[in-house]
Amino acid sequence: MGQAYSVTEINLYIKNLFMRDRMLNHVYVKGEVSNCKYHTSGHIYFTLKDAQGQLACVMFAGQRRGLKFRLEEGQSVIALGSVNVYERDGKYQLYANEIVLDGQGILYEKYERLKRCLEEEGLFDPAHKKPVPSFPKRVGIVTAATGAAIQDIINISKRRNPYVQLILYPAQVQGEGAAQSVVKGIRALDRLGVDTIIVGRGGGSIEDLWAFNEEIVARAIYQCNTPVISAVGHETDVTIADFVSDLRAPTPSAAAELAVNDYQAFQSLLRDNRRKLTKELWQKLALYQNRCKEYKLRLFYASPSYQIKQKRQYLMEVEQKLQQKMNQKLQERRHRLELYIARLHGLSPLSKLSKGYALVAREDNKPVQSIRDVNKGELLTVSLLDGDMKARVEELDPKQRDVQHPKEESPGRT
Numbered sequence: 001m002g003q004a005y006s007v008t009e010i011n012l013y014i015k016n017l018f019m020r021d022r023m024l025n026h027v028y029v030k031g032e033v034s035n036c037k038y039h040t041s042g043h044i045y046f047t048l049k050d051a052q053g054q055l056a057c058v059m060f061a062g063q064r065r066g067l068k069f070r071l072e073e074g075q076s077v078i079a080l081g082s083v084n085v086y087e088r089d090g091k092y093q094l095y096a097n098e099i100v101l102d103g104q105g106i107l108y109e110k111y112e113r114l115k116r117c118l119e120e121e122g123l124f125d126p127a128h129k130k131p132v133p134s135f136p137k138r139v140g141i142v143t144a145a146t147g148a149a150i151q152d153i154i155n156i157s158k159r160r161n162p163y164v165q166l167i168l169y170p171a172q173v174q175g176e177g178a179a180q181s182v183v184k185g186i187r188a189l190d191r192l193g194v195d196t197i198i199v200g201r202g203g204g205s206i207e208d209l210w211a212f213n214e215e216i217v218a219r220a221i222y223q224c225n226t227p228v229i230s231a232v233g234h235e236t237d238v239t240i241a242d243f244v245s246d247l248r249a250p251t252p253s254a255a256a257e258l259a260v261n262d263y264q265a266f267q268s269l270l271r272d273n274r275r276k277l278t279k280e281l282w283q284k285l286a287l288y289q290n291r292c293k294e295y296k297l298r299l300f301y302a303s304p305s306y307q308i309k310q311k312r313q314y315l316m317e318v319e320q321k322l323q324q325k326m327n328q329k330l331q332e333r334r335h336r337l338e339l340y341i342a343r344l345h346g347l348s349p350l351s352k353l354s355k356g357y358a359l360v361a362r363e364d365n366k367p368v369q370s371i372r373d374v375n376k377g378e379l380l381t382v383s384l385l386d387g388d389m390k391a392r393v394e395e396l397d398p399k400q401r402d403v404q405h406p407k408e409e410s411p412g413r414t
Contacts, residue, residue, distance in 0.1 A: 007090065008087065010090075011085055011087040011090050012087060014085050014092075015084060015085040015087060018083060018084050018085055018092065019084065024082060024083040024084075025082045026080070026082065027080070027081070027082065027083060027094075028078055028079070028080050029048055029055060029057075029078070029079050029081075029094055030048075030050075030076075030077070030078045030079075030102060031048030031049055031050050031054075031055065031076070031077070031079075032048065032049055032050065032074060032075070032076055032077075033046050033047070033048065033071055033072065033073055033074060033075045033076075033077055034046065034047040034048075034049050034054065034073060034074075035047045035073075036071050036072060036073055041061060042060075042061025042064065043058060043059065043060050043061055044058065044059040044064065044071055045057075045058050046058075046059075046071060048077070048079060048094065055083075055093070055094055056091060056092075056093035056094070057079060057081075057093060057094040057095075057096055058093060058094075058095060058096065059071075059079075059081075059095075059096040059097075059099065060095070063096065063097050063098075066097075066098050067098075067099055069101065071099065075101065075102075076101065076102035077099050077100065077101055077102055078099070078100050078101075078102055079094060079096040079098070079099045080096065080097055080098040080099070081094050081095045081096040081097045081098070082094070082095050082097075083095075107206050107207065107210065107213075108206075110213075111206075111213050111240070114213065114215055114218075114240060115240060115243065118215070118218055118240065118243070118244070119243070123218060123219075123222045123243070123244050124243045124244065128222070129246045129247075130226075130227040130246045131227065131246075132196055132227045132229065132246060132247050132258065132259065133195045133196060133227065134261055135261050135266075136164060136194075136195035136196050136259060136260065136261070137164065137165060137195055138164070138165045138166075138167060138193075138194040138195055139157070139164055139165070139166055139167070139194060139195060139196050139197075139198065139259050139260060140167045140168075140169065140189030140192065140194035140196070140197040140198070140226070141153055141166060141167065141168045141169065141197075141198045142169045142171050142182055142185035142186055142189065142197065142198070142199045142200075143168070143170075143171060143173060143198070143199070143200055143201050143252070144170065144171065144172070144173045144174075144201060145168060145170035147173070147201060147202055148202050148252075149200060149201050149202045149231070149252035150168060150252075152251075152252045152253040152256065153166070153198060153252050153253070153255065153256040154166060156253050156256035156257055156260070157256050157259075157260045160256070160257065160260045160261065160262045160263060160264075161260050161261055161262065161263040161266075162263070163263065164260050164261075167189065167192065167194060169184075169185035169188055169189055171184070171185040172211075173201040173211060173212075174201070174204070174208050174211065178210075178211035179211045179214035179216050179217050180216070181211075182199065182211055182212070182217050182220075183216050183217055183220040185199075186199060186217075186220045186221060186224055186228070187220060187224075189226065190224045190225055190226045193226075194226060195226070195227075196226065196227050196228075196229060196259045197224065197226050197227070197228045197229070198228075198229045198231055198249075198252070198255045198256070198259055199212075199217075199221065199228055199229070199230055199231070199232075199241060199245065200212075200229075200230060200231030200232045200233075200241075200249070200252050200255060201231075201232060201233070201252070202233065202252065203233040203234040203237060204233060209232055209233050209237060209239055212230070212232045212239040212240065212241040212242075213239050213240045213241070214240075215240075217240070217241055218240045218241060218243075218244045219244075221241060221244045221245050222244050227246045227247070228245045228246050228247075229245060229246065229247045229248070229249055229255045229258055229259055230242045230244075230245035230247070230248050230249065230255075231248075231249040231250075231251060231252040231254065231255030233251075234250070234251060235250035235251065353383070353384060353385040354385050358382050358383060358384050359382070359383040360380055360381070360382055360383075361380065361381045361383070362374065362378065362380060362381075363378070363379055363380075363381075365381075368380065371396055371397075371398050372398075374393050374396070375393065376393050376394070376395065376396055377392060377393055377394075378392070378393050379391075379392050380392070380393060
């Protein structure tokens with residue numbers, strides 16, 4: 001009996017045979033999806049089958065980033081990967097790296113190749129993208145004249161702003177010659193001088209939308225002087241035209257909303273701004289009126305006439321106070337003078353004379369204060385209140401009294 005090998009050794013040997021085969025390491029397999037299961041780990045397990053056989057397949061979670069659709073039962077797909085042996089079960093299976101829907105594989109490769117080429121040239125650079133006018137007057141449309149896309153654009157545009165003029169270039173958007181027709185439409189509307197150009201069509205398969213993946217369409221959009229909005233297919237459809245255009249819309253209806261401003265919203269915005277502006281103007285006006293009143297009041301207080309009036313009022317008050325002070329001083333002086341007058345009146349000889357006293361003077365006009373001051377026969381002058389008279393001393397009759405003569409005494413009586 002010959003040498004016996006373990007199951008593991010046989011499976012490993014077969015695996016090495018598969019790994020040495022260059023064709024099996026990079027192979028495209030076409031078939032219908034069956035038994036598709038999405039594992040919690042992120043791996044996808046499925047089977048590809050045709051009329052005569054089936055092949056177990058797996059796509060690991062790390063490779064799913066390139067899968068652009070959800071794998072489902074009954075789909076006809078083309079899977080790119082390597083065929084190898086799973087040692088534990090002793091079964092061979094396809095380890096898929098990429099999966100595309102059947103019939104689209106070549107187109108997808110062409111699409112990715114052109115996309116990389118144009119991206120390297122800078123046609124997708126955001127720096128080259130032109131802003132779409134906010135308030136267009138004329139909007140050009142490159143699409144089929146009988147498709148649903150143009151009707152959607154017309155309906156949305158009329159609803160948003162019926163005053164915007166829509167100019168349609170009826171282009172062929174599907175089949176042979178479609179790309180050339182779209183290019184002619186873009187260039188014609190660009191020469192016409194519209195404000196914005198919408199390029200697009202309704203949804204369809206990748207083959208139906210292929211005209212918008214052509215290089216000539218991409219370069220025509222890039223070279224267009226007018227801002228271009230790309231509106232091809234549905235939201236999930238992405239074409240080369242979407243990357244080159246100045247703005248991408250998920251649908252033709254959305255393109256109309258992006259290209260045509262909402263007139264009612266604009267009118268509402270104008271009304272709001274008018275109210276806001278009017279309110280702010282009245283507030284400013286009230287503020288400046290208050291300031292003018294304040295400045296006017298300041299000028300009034302600083303004016304020469306007001307200053308003169310104030311100084312005049314101040315002088316009048318000072319004059320009044322001065323008059324009061326003068327009257328007070330005068331009253332005090334008058335009162336003091338009255339006191340002096342009363343005292344002087346009490347000391348006046350005339351006051352004494354009015355009471356019956358008389359002033360007796362010798363011939364030398366010296367007053368007689370004592371009987372010893374005169375001699376018998378001497379002529380004396382006697383002064384009364386209403387005149388003087390002469391008298392001669394006939395007799396001296398001294399009185400024996402102890403009389404003290406003060407230094408200052410009123411004139412004696414006769």
